[in-house]
Amino acid sequence: MTTSSHDHPHPHPRTDEATHDDWWRNVSTSALLRAGFRSYGDVVRTALAEAGFDDLPRNGAYVVGATARGSLTIQQLPSALGVTKQALSQLLDALVLRxxxxxxxxxxxxxxxxxxLTDRGVQVAELVEECGRRTDAALVxxxxxxxxxxxxxxxxGAMTTIPADLLTAR
Structure with a gap:
């Protein structure tokens, strides 16, 4: 099965129509990454909304999780999120206000x-971590x-080390 970004957001057919176990071989790596990211995000957003955290702004769960783990400084967040310092400041303002x-x-x-993290932030971090554990168990x-x-x-993990100029650095 091939797909484009204009087809269904998830390249895996979610019906019982005849599919084979290695359908993913015919889907580009980038489409699989995008669909996997979306699927994981759907799990997290649904769990957060069901738990009453539906006011968490976009990228909020990432910032809360990174804060809980102590894995990034505020100075590292714009690069990690791919946003400007101004956009990060607005996101942090929203997280503080909420x-x-x-x-x-x-x-x-x-x-x-x-x-x-506030108590509310700790609850979000724990819920997101639980989503990760449940997702890993389902994947296993x-x-x-x-x-x-x-x-x-x-x-x-290896994909994170591929240089951006891989194709131009010949």
Whole structure:
């Protein structure tokens, strides 16, 4: 099955019409990544809405999760999200106003700001983490074991190291 970005957002046929187990071989990697990202996002957005967190702005779950893990500084967030500093500032303003995070000066360097999660933010971070665990468990069932999921994660990790100028750097 081939698909384009103008077809159904998920390249996998979601009906019982005759499909084969390796349908994904005929779909581009970029289309699979996009559809997988959308599917995962759908799981997270649905869980958040059902739990009463339907006011979380776009990219809010990512910022809350990164804050919970301590994996990124505020200075690293614009690059990680692919947004401007101004857009990040607006996102953080919304997260503060809606009660997900608090901003405070870093006591070691007053020029820097620190983000901390409120109780509401902690609840979101835990829910998003649970969505990830449930999604991983479902994937293990679908692909037939943890080894296949580990391989997929290794491939996705490797994709993050591909230089943007790969095709032009010949």
């Amino acid at each position: 009660g997900y995070v608090e901003r405070a000066p870093d006591p070691r360097d007053r020029r820097r700001l620190l983000l901390t 069932d679908i692909v037939g074991g943890t080894e296949a999921l580990d391989t997929a994660r290794r491939v996705l």
